[in-house]
Amino acid sequence: xxxxxxxxxxxxxxxxxxxxxxxxxSRLYLxxxxxxxxxxxxxxxxxxxxxxxxxxxxxxxxxxWVGVVQVPGLQxxxxxxxxxxxxxxxxxxxxxxxxxxxxxxxxxVPVRSRDMARLTSRSAxxxxxxxxxxxxxxxxxxxxxPARAYVARQENLRRFKGKLLVAAxxxxxxxxxxxxxxxxxEFSDDTLMNRIFRSACLALLDATRTPATQELxxxxxxxxxxxxxxxxxxxxxxxxxxxxxxxxxxDVLQFCRLILSGRSPTAQSGRSRxxxxxxxxxxxxxxxxxxxxxxxxxxxxxxxxxxPQARRRRRHLLSSEGRGVLALRPDLxxxxxxxxxxxxxxxxxxxxxxxxxxxxxxxxxxxxxxYLHRYGCHRSxxxxxxxxxxxxxxxxxxxxxxxxxGEQVAVRFVDLNRDLHREAxxxxxxxxxxxxxxxxxxxxxxxxEASTAGGAA
Numbered sequence: 001x002x003x004x005x006x007x008x009x010x011x012x013x014x015x016x017x018x019x020x021x022x023x024x025x026s027r028l029y030l031x032x033x034x035x036x037x038x039x040x041x042x043x044x045x046x047x048x049x050x051x052x053x054x055x056x057x058x059x060x061x062x063x064x065w066v067g068v069v070q071v072p073g074l075q076x077x078x079x080x081x082x083x084x085x086x087x088x089x090x091x092x093x094x095x096x097x098x099x100x101x102x103x104x105x106x107x108x109v110p111v112r113s114r115d116m117a118r119l120t121s122r123s124a125x126x127x128x129x130x131x132x133x134x135x136x137x138x139x140x141x142x143x144x145x146p147a148r149a150y151v152a153r154q155e156n157l158r159r160f161k162g163k164l165l166v167a168a169x170x171x172x173x174x175x176x177x178x179x180x181x182x183x184x185x186e187f188s189d190d191t192l193m194n195r196i197f198r199s200a201c202l203a204l205l206d207a208t209r210t211p212a213t214q215e216l217x218x219x220x221x222x223x224x225x226x227x228x229x230x231x232x233x234x235x236x237x238x239x240x241x242x243x244x245x246x247x248x249x250x251d252v253l254q255f256c257r258l259i260l261s262g263r264s265p266t267a268q269s270g271r272s273r274x275x276x277x278x279x280x281x282x283x284x285x286x287x288x289x290x291x292x293x294x295x296x297x298x299x300x301x302x303x304x305x306x307x308p309q310a311r312r313r314r315r316h317l318l319s320s321e322g323r324g325v326l327a328l329r330p331d332l333x334x335x336x337x338x339x340x341x342x343x344x345x346x347x348x349x350x351x352x353x354x355x356x357x358x359x360x361x362x363x364x365x366x367x368x369x370x371y372l373h374r375y376g377c378h379r380s381x382x383x384x385x386x387x388x389x390x391x392x393x394x395x396x397x398x399x400x401x402x403x404x405x406g407e408q409v410a411v412r413f414v415d416l417n418r419d420l421h422r423e424a425x426x427x428x429x430x431x432x433x434x435x436x437x438x439x440x441x442x443x444x445x446x447x448x449e450a451s452t453a454g455g456a457a
Contacts, residue, residue: 004077005079006079007080008063008080009062009081010027011061012030013028015030027059034071034074037072038060052065052276065278066278066279067276067279070276080281094419097419098421099279100129103130107291108283131204134255135220138220141249144248149246159180165183168181190226191227194224196240197249197252198229199229201221203275234257237256240253281348285385289332293334300434305335306334309330314328317374330343330371331344332345332346343377344380344383345364345368347382358411360411368380379408379440380408386415394409397409415432
């Protein structure tokens with residue numbers, strides 16, 4: 001199997017000439033058969049807006065998705081694009097490690113703090129590392145005891161149990177008075193959650209090539225031997241109810257959703273199964289910032305609270321007939337003890353240094369302006385990954401008299417071009433985000449003092 005790496009927004013070119021394609025260039029060249037298989041996989045049953053690549057004439061561009069796509073004969077790893085200090089294999093290794101850390105902090109993969117040391121030593125493709133961590137975590141939980149619950153069953157029994165199904169009894173047992181067609185509840189491990197776990201293990205066992213990971217997955221399947229096979233789709237995950245008895249499986253279940261649902265589509269190509277394990281970097285960046293703030297920044301700020309997606313603090317921009325219209329869901333809402341608020345909206349984009357907006361989309365500025373007014377903020381922040389040559393800037397909101405209102409939409413950056421597994425680097429990142437929040441909240445105090453001084457004058 002050919003294993004290659006491409007960066008987010010990098011280009012893949014279809015190689016049609018004789019001889020092997022060139023290597024070591026800024027573009028990735030794929031043999032015609034592998035390129036065509038990848039294209040068929042990506043376009044199979046998916047609208048253009050949900051595809052991993054943007055397909056053109058003989059070439060394709062990676063979009064915001066990162067992770068691994070595997071088709072017969074090819075394993076393609078897409079890694080995030082940040083300013084590279086050491087291009088090449090070492091840079092790919094660093095990008096892979098940082099992505100794993102971001103996924104762990106953001107809660108997208110079932111990795112706990114004690115697993116971080118193992119992440120730093122792995123140079124295997126992302127899918128192999130995540131498959132190993134998933135299998136190890138699931139096996140550990142199953143050895144404590146699988147999730148069990150009362151499951152409704154219908155069977156034709158020789159002794160009465162539960163409730164008699166009269167219509168079924170008449171249909172099946174008219175000539176068999178010794179039998180009873182019953183419905184009953186049975187305490188079993190053949191639950192919907194365990195069926196999903198079994199499907200995920202089978203999918204990963206088909207995709208992984210590491211013997212140790214395959215052995216872990218087989219042990220999981222052995223512990224799930226009495227669980228039925230099921231075709232998993234998105235709606236099944238919504239039917240799983242987490243309780244105090246099974247909540248320890250919650251993050252493992254979330255990872256199964258990534259493997260088996262629409263976020264990680266699979267397709268058939270001949271007799272070999274294709275597989276993908278993909279993450280939207282927009283979501284990864286947002287979840288990472290939220291998780292990092294909660295772990296490393298807010299403990300320094302007593303009384304401050306974080307509301308991802310403004311949960312329990314959502315508001316509407318308009319109303320009609322007494323009902324809210326256009327719900328506002330800022331990525332991150334931080335609330336101070338005195339009730340003042342700051343909105344942060346994460347954007348996984350690379351800005352330019354030209355134009356009056358410096359590459360900031362007009363729609364983003366409109367959105368942050370709406371957040372300012374509906375949440376009563378004096379500053380809202382657009383947060384981007386840091387890129388060379390781009391500086392922070394502030395957009396001053398103009399009042400109805402064409403003067404400064406004291407409100408701002410700020411453009412700020414977070415530096416991810418660092419080894420996030422090192423404590424010293426994480427501490428520096430925490431300092432940067434702490435300073436960002438402190439600056440945002442202090443702008444309200446400065447505005448209040450300026451208003452008071454102006455009134456006194």
